[in-house]
Amino acid sequence: MESNQYAKDKQLIIFELDDVLFPAKDYLLQVYYLFAQFIEYTEQKNAQSILNFMRLEYENNGADELFKKTAKAFELADSYEHNFDLLHLTARLPLKLLLFKNMLQFLQELVVDRKKIYIVTSGNPEQQLNKIKQTEWNGLEKYLTVFFADELNLPKSKIFQNILTSNNLSVEDALVVGANKFDEQQSKIINLPYIVSLEIYK
Incomplete structure (x- = not known):
């Protein structure tokens, strides 16, 4: 399935970082x-x-x-x-972190289609920021809005809801792309559509 089939009726896409956008x-x-x-x-x-x-x-x-x-x-x-x-x-990495090819293509299509892109990531905020700074984003970085769940000290479900509220959107207007059961469960708490990253361009 083409990535735009997942996102064609969405205005906003939320991603985790590790094992979603690149391999942890x-x-x-x-x-x-x-x-x-x-x-x-x-x-x-x-x-x-x-x-x-x-x-x-x-x-x-x-x-x-x-x-x-x-x-x-x-x-x-x-x-x-x-x-x-x-x-x-x-750590100052010897090599930049590279996005999964399917996710790079998906993100590029989202930008072209003017979809809003958010990253809501768990884990130590300093470490997650260090990863983000050393990722090869191919110019996509200026289209990303990032939230660190551990820094906000909020459940991801609450962060998802806050993002929707701040954009005046309903759950039908958004999609979460993750790679683990926790993100899936957090999405289900507020009935937010969820897909596994590997499904994109499968």
Whole structure:
């Protein structure tokens, strides 16, 4: 289905960031790379071995407790956890984050059709902003309005409703594009139409 079939009767589209507009792992794996390089510089331990361990652990078990597992495997001091956490917030990435091709095309079509585009993202606001600043938006950034759910300390459903209210729109005029059950549930609370990002240009 063409993307305009999803949005043709909508005036406003709301997106999450991670795994919707780009892969979350593209950010995290670069953070792990920078951390491994830092450890090699300070501890003379092989950066590639550390990165390989972290990547495999992340791919198999996710990001939880990753520093502790890495510290145990490579005999790193607990004090390095501060550096690890700080990199997640402030890392200057070697490579820009690239939008999924289907989402880039969708966003470009929304701009051409003069639809309003919002990003409502969960997670640490400083980290999410760092991701946004290091994404290759292809000129789309000036058409985006961003809300950080954790900074506002509001449920996403409330933020969605506030966006609709501020634009004098009803739920039928908008669409949420997400990638997880939480966003779907938050949309359903106010009867806001929801689709999974992978469905676009499937």
